[in-house]
Amino acid sequence: xxxxxxxxxxxxxxxxxLLAVGLVRRAAAAVLDxxxxxxxxxxxxxxxxxxxxxxxxxxAAREGCACSAADVLVxxxxxxxLGQVLxxxxxxxxxxxxxxxxxxxxxxxxxxxPVEVVGVPLDEEGLKLDALRAALAEQRAAGKRARLLxxxxxxxxxxxxxxxxxRRQGLLEIAAEHDLIVVEDDVxxxxxxxxxxxxALWTRDGEAPVVRLGSFSKTLAPGLRVGWIxxxxxxxxxxxxxxxxxxGGCVSQFAASVVGRLLASGGYDEHLxxxxxxxxxxxxxxxxxxxxxxxxxxxCTSPAGGFFIWxxxxxxxxxxxxxxxxxxxxxxxxxxxRFCSDGDDRSLRLAFSLYDGATLExxxxxxxxxxxxxxxxxx
Amino acid sequence: xxxxxxxxxxxxxxxxxLLAVGLVRRAAAAVLDxxxxxxxxxxxxxxxxxxxxxxxxxxAAREGCACSAADVLVxxxxxxxLGQVLxxxxxxxxxxxxxxxxxxxxxxxxxxxPVEVVGVPLDEEGLKLDALRAALAEQRAAGKRARLLxxxxxxxxxxxxxxxxxRRQGLLEIAAEHDLIVVEDDVxxxxxxxxxxxxALWTRDGEAPVVRLGSFSKTLAPGLRVGWIxxxxxxxxxxxxxxxxxxGGCVSQFAASVVGRLLASGGYDEHLxxxxxxxxxxxxxxxxxxxxxxxxxxxCTSPAGGFFIWxxxxxxxxxxxxxxxxxxxxxxxxxxxRFCSDGDDRSLRLAFSLYDGATLExxxxxxxxxxxxxxxxxx
Numbered sequence: 001x002x003x004x005x006x007x008x009x010x011x012x013x014x015x016x017x018l019l020a021v022g023l024v025r026r027a028a029a030a031v032l033d034x035x036x037x038x039x040x041x042x043x044x045x046x047x048x049x050x051x052x053x054x055x056x057x058x059x060a061a062r063e064g065c066a067c068s069a070a071d072v073l074v075x076x077x078x079x080x081x082l083g084q085v086l087x088x089x090x091x092x093x094x095x096x097x098x099x100x101x102x103x104x105x106x107x108x109x110x111x112x113x114p115v116e117v118v119g120v121p122l123d124e125e126g127l128k129l130d131a132l133r134a135a136l137a138e139q140r141a142a143g144k145r146a147r148l149l150x151x152x153x154x155x156x157x158x159x160x161x162x163x164x165x166x167r168r169q170g171l172l173e174i175a176a177e178h179d180l181i182v183v184e185d186d187v188x189x190x191x192x193x194x195x196x197x198x199x200a201l202w203t204r205d206g207e208a209p210v211v212r213l214g215s216f217s218k219t220l221a222p223g224l225r226v227g228w229i230x231x232x233x234x235x236x237x238x239x240x241x242x243x244x245x246x247x248g249g250c251v252s253q254f255a256a257s258v259v260g261r262l263l264a265s266g267g268y269d270e271h272l273x274x275x276x277x278x279x280x281x282x283x284x285x286x287x288x289x290x291x292x293x294x295x296x297x298x299x300c301t302s303p304a305g306g307f308f309i310w311x312x313x314x315x316x317x318x319x320x321x322x323x324x325x326x327x328x329x330x331x332x333x334x335x336x337x338r339f340c341s342d343g344d345d346r347s348l349r350l351a352f353s354l355y356d357g358a359t360l361e362x363x364x365x366x367x368x369x370x371x372x373x374x375x376x377x378x379x
Numbered sequence: 380x381x382x383x384x385x386x387x388x389x390x391x392x393x394x395x396x397l398l399a400v401g402l403v404r405r406a407a408a409a410v411l412d413x414x415x416x417x418x419x420x421x422x423x424x425x426x427x428x429x430x431x432x433x434x435x436x437x438x439a440a441r442e443g444c445a446c447s448a449a450d451v452l453v454x455x456x457x458x459x460x461l462g463q464v465l466x467x468x469x470x471x472x473x474x475x476x477x478x479x480x481x482x483x484x485x486x487x488x489x490x491x492x493p494v495e496v497v498g499v500p501l502d503e504e505g506l507k508l509d510a511l512r513a514a515l516a517e518q519r520a521a522g523k524r525a526r527l528l529x530x531x532x533x534x535x536x537x538x539x540x541x542x543x544x545x546r547r548q549g550l551l552e553i554a555a556e557h558d559l560i561v562v563e564d565d566v567x568x569x570x571x572x573x574x575x576x577x578x579a580l581w582t583r584d585g586e587a588p589v590v591r592l593g594s595f596s597k598t599l600a601p602g603l604r605v606g607w608i609x610x611x612x613x614x615x616x617x618x619x620x621x622x623x624x625x626x627g628g629c630v631s632q633f634a635a636s637v638v639g640r641l642l643a644s645g646g647y648d649e650h651l652x653x654x655x656x657x658x659x660x661x662x663x664x665x666x667x668x669x670x671x672x673x674x675x676x677x678x679c680t681s682p683a684g685g686f687f688i689w690x691x692x693x694x695x696x697x698x699x700x701x702x703x704x705x706x707x708x709x710x711x712x713x714x715x716x717r718f719c720s721d722g723d724d725r726s727l728r729l730a731f732s733l734y735d736g737a738t739l740e741x742x743x744x745x746x747x748x749x750x751x752x753x754x755x756x757x758x
Contacts, residue, residue, distance in 0.1 A: 013421055021415035024633075028407045036400035040600035042392055076455065076604075079627030083466070092471035092493050108622030114471050114493065221419035223632035225455075243487030248458030253602035254403075255633050 007331045007363035009286075009350040012157060012307050018278055019221040020262070020271050027262035035257070043253035045245035047074020047228070051260030055214070055228050058263070065203040073236050075227040076251035078187050078213040082106060085148070085183055085211055085229075086113045088239055094147040095139050099127055101310070101339035101347070103157045103185065106150055116144070119341035124301070126153055126163030129170045136178050148181050154197050155188035155306030158339050158349035162198050162304065172201060172208050181235070184212040187227075188306035190219050190272050193280035197305055200230075207232045211239075216259055218307075219272060224255045279307070285357030286350065286364060293368030295375060307353040310336075312346055314375060319348040322374050329373070331366035386710045386742035388665075388729040391536060391686050397657055398600040399641070399650050406641035414636070422632035424624035426453020426607070430639030434593070434607050437642070444582040452615050454606040455630035457566050457592040461485060464527070464562055464590055464608075465492045467618055473526040474518050478506055480689070480718035480726070482536045482564065485529055495523070498720035503680070505532055505542030508549045515557050527560050533576050534567035534685030537718045537728035541577050541683065551580060551587050560614070563591040566606075567685035569598050569651050572659035576684055579609075586611045590618075595638055597686075598651060603634045658686070664736030665729065665743060672747030674754060686732040689715075691725055693754060698727040701753050708752070710745035 002008050031039050039048075046052060052069035059067040075081035090096065092114040098107065100119035110117050118139065120131045132149070139146045151171075153163035163171070175182045182201055189197045202212035215227035229239060250256055262268060286309060290300050297314030311333075313319060319335035326332060336347035350367075352360055381387050410418050418427075425431060431448035438446040454460035469475065471493040477486070479498035489496050497518065499510045511528070518525045530550075532542035542550070554561045561580060568576045581591035594606035608618060629635055641647065665688060669679050676693030690712075692698060698714035705711060715726035729746075731739055 016416035016420045019416050019419045021411060021419060024419060025408070025411040025415065028411065029404070032400060032404040032407065036404065037395035037398050040398045040400060040403060040602040041395045042601045076630060077627050079623045080630065082626075083623045087462070087466070087491050103626075105622065105626035108625050110622070112466050112622045217627075221633070222421045222628065223419040223636070225627065225630060225632060243484065243489070243491045244458045244462045246487045247461075247482075247484035248456050248596075248604065249601065251455060251459065251604060252631070252634075253604060254600070254637075255631075257602070 005330055006327060007355065007359055007366065009331065009333045009352070009363055011354060012351045013222060013353060014218055015354050018275060023262050023267050023271060024221060024224070024258060027265060028258045030265065031257050031261040039254055039257035042249035043256070045249050046240055047072070047250045048253065048257045048260050050264065051256050054260055054263035059230065063200060063203045066206065067230070070233065071206065071230055071236070073229040073239055074250055074252065074256050075213070075229050077217050077222070077225045077227045078185055078215045079105070079109060080225065080251055081213045081227060081229055082109050082150070082183065082185070084239060084242055084244070086110065086115065088242055089181055090115050090147050093144065095144050097132070097135060097146055097149040098341060099151055100341055100344065101158050101336060102150065102341070103152060104334070104338040106185070107341065117341055122156070122159060122161065124161055126156065126161055126167055127151055127171065129167055129174065132171070132174060136174070136180070146178065146180055148183055149175065150183045150185065152185045153201060154186055155191065155303060157188070157306065158308050158334065159310045160301035160303030160306060160308045165198065168198070168201060168204065172204060172210070175209050180209065182210045184210055186212050187215045187218055189214070191276060191279055191307070192305040193276060193283060194304045202230045209235070211235055219275060220259065220262070224252070224259060226252045226255050226259045279353060281357060282352040282355065282360055286352040286360040289361040289364030293364045295368065295372050298371065307351050309350045309352065311348050311350055313348065313371065316378055317371065317374055318345040320345050322348070322370065325374055326367060326370040329366040329370040331363045331370065333367070384709055385706055386734065386738055386745065388731070388742055389711045389713045390733060391730045392601060392732060393597055394733050397654060402641050402646050402650060403600060403603070403637060406644060407637045409644065410636050410640040418633055418636035421628035422635070424628050425619055426451070426629045427632065427636045427639050429643065430635050433639055433642035438609065442579060442582045445585065446609070449612065450585065450609055450615070452608040452618055453629055453631065453635050454592070454608050456596050456601070456604045456606045457564055457594045458484070458488060459604065459630055460592045460606060460608055461488050461529070461562065461564070463618060463621055463623070465489065465494065467621055468560055469494050469526050472523065474523050476511070476514060476525055476528040477720060478530055479720055479723065480537050480715060481529065481720070482531060483713070483717040485564070486720065496720055501535070501538060501540065503540055505535065505540055505546055506530055506550065508546055508553065511550070511553060515553070515559070525557065525559055527562055528554065529562045529564065531564045532580060533565055534570065534682060536567070536685065537687050537713065538689045539680035539682030539685060539687045544577065547577070547580055547583065551583060551589070554588050559588065561589045563589055565591050566594045566597055568593070570655060570658055570686070571684040572655060572662060573683045581609045588614070590614055598654060599638065599641070603631070603638060605631045605634050605638045658732060660736055661731040661734065661739055665731040665739040668740040668743030672743045674747065674751050677750065686730050688729045688731065690727050690729055692727070692750065695757055696750065696753055697724045699724050701727070701749065704753055705746060705749040708745040708749040710742045710749065712746070
């Protein structure tokens with residue numbers, strides 16, 4: 001995937017060197033020694049009880065809300081969970097609202113379902129609620145049902161912003177009023193580099209129409225394909241009744257059993273602290289180098305967590321057109337048009353998760369040179 | 380799940396005591412020691428190359444057909460695979476044809492998609508092709524598109540039959556003529572108790588519109604959630620382009636890496652031979668005991684593989700009504716209505732996978748007593 005000679009700031013994935021290989025190794029051996037057939041048989045469709053207990057305990061302790069195993073449905077990661085949410089909750093012709101920009105590969109998941117995707121802009125405080133209200137009114141006037149809002153309110157991918165406190169409350173009110181299910185993709189919560197992450201939408205009111213998607217993909221290892229869903233009992237019941245679960249049991253039974261043991265065995269919090277130190281240093285390295293090397297007219301978000309900086313180009317430049325030039329300078333990124341359902345291409349996403357500080361600094365230098373060259377070419 | 384005092388012939392799952400715990404334990408340790416980060420990072424969306432190579436090698440060797448890794452897409456087991464097939468290949472309002480009877484939990488997976496399910500009867504030679512032709516004509520006359528046929532041609536669940544050689548050829552001709560994608564659920568292939576299983580539909584013509592779903596759920600462990608899909612390159616490309624895979628990578632990356640190592644390490648064939656010996660003895664025990672204990676008027680299929688005997692009750696008895704009486708005799712089964720999209724309840728499914736021969740014999744004795752009592756009650 002990585003190309004020789006190019007610093008790839010494209011991919012939003014954990015550094016393989018920072019995956020929890022040792023913890024998984026020990027937990028897999030322990031769970032197979034102690035409970036082999038149970039970890040390998042069809043599991044309860046809600047997921048292994050031990051993992052649901054551990055997740056509930058962590059959520060309650062770290063997020064300060066009531067949470068028991070009955071509030072937890074184990075998933076196969078947020079991609080599987082989003083697919084399941086679409087399958088269970090949408091009907092053909094429904095509208096799914098997304099942020100502009102949004103996680104580009106979530107758009108691909110939605111594309112496989114017979115729904116219409118409509119973008120709602122965000123700014124530095126996250127999703128714009130006036131624009132959300134306008135979109136809901138517009139869809140209703142057109143005789144369409146806006147069923148879901150897919151949002152990444154905390155350490156947004158790609159924009160790097162967080163939904164403000166005021167807007168969190170306002171969003172829940174709008175959702176309740178319009179019977180709009182809010183799908184809260186919360187995959188970066190544990191990667192907060194400055195104090196705690198803002199409270200999740202789901203934790204404010206366990207009965208609000210919020211489906212919170214949590215995951216171990218960024219904090220333990222994406223290849224495990226283990227995450228979880230928190231939602232009201234009513235919504236969880238509908239998700240748990242999915243035919244795929246009734247037939248196959250928990251979608252990640254073995255890996256979920258390993259994660260359950262891993263959490264119970266200790267070491268996860270120390271691992272998280274190490275991740276936060278490592279990724280915070282990378283964020284600082286890239287953000288600082290961008291300030292030094294980018295020409296005037298560029299704007300960057302300052303993410304307090306997660307993996308991404310969202311860079312808005314000087315007026316007149318488009319990210320997709322810039323990419324080949326950047327690659328000729330030895331750096332790559334993800335152009336903004338990939339993340340915007342309206343094709344807006346004025347921005348681009350830079351991921352700082354894969355490289356050390358020195359490489360990120362060199363990447364920023366190359367990017368600055370490419371942008372400067374593009375401006376010169378236009379002049 | 381199992382109730383005290385009741386012999387549960389209901390559940391079609393492997394005996395936990397026969398799961399490949401030791402093989403999985405060794406393979407998990409080896410793959411994490413040798414390739415930890417690769418097994419735990421986002422994997423190629425088609426699945427780990429090593430597993431695809433091993434599956435292709437086995438398919439080619441055991442089924443005598445050309446097969447390379449390019450013909451293999453790793454799945455999260457047949458339930459996940461069927462869900463993905465429905466998501467990718469059907470549109471709202473499409474008709475999905477199924478056998479009557481069919482695997483009941485596949486009906487639940489279909490129910491979550493906006494398709495219409497239509498049953499086509501089978502007999503002791505499998506799906507009735509004249510009935511299939513009639514169903515296709517009827518759907519077309521009604522202006523509907525029959526997009527998929529879901530079939531279990533080999534060691535059918537629940538009916539225990541195999542599609543005959545002549546009908547296999549005929550089915551492929553009908554499918555090609557009607558642009559009907561045949562979804563071949565082939566999960567019991569390795570559990571053949573008398574020589575080899577019949578050739579899979581997919582292996583007869585790699586370009587036919589067949590999607591073969593293979594799985595390690597019955598042969599290694601269902602909790603791994605690892606299987607695979609064989610199909611023509613064109614169909615596989617469409618399945619591989621699913622948004623869930625583009626976003627999350629292989630749906631079972633870690634478990635699939637473990638299975639890849641397990642297959643490469645040897646021991647799987649010996650494990651399979653042991654399974655066949657164990658399950659064949661259980662089939663013989665249950666089939667023999669049913670012959671001894673059932674009253675006249677009952678009919679049983681003679682499965683050459685798989686987990687199930689399909690018992691047709693004497694005229695006038697219905698399986699769902701019989702179940703409480705059977706439970707009061709200390710035996711349980713799955714009533715036929717669960718498997719028949721038309722609600723036909725004259726038959727019932729008995730699974731012989733979970734118990735030893737002596738318990739199965741006692742189960743048959745109790746069932747015979749229950750049927751006799753039901754007949755007496757009617758008389």
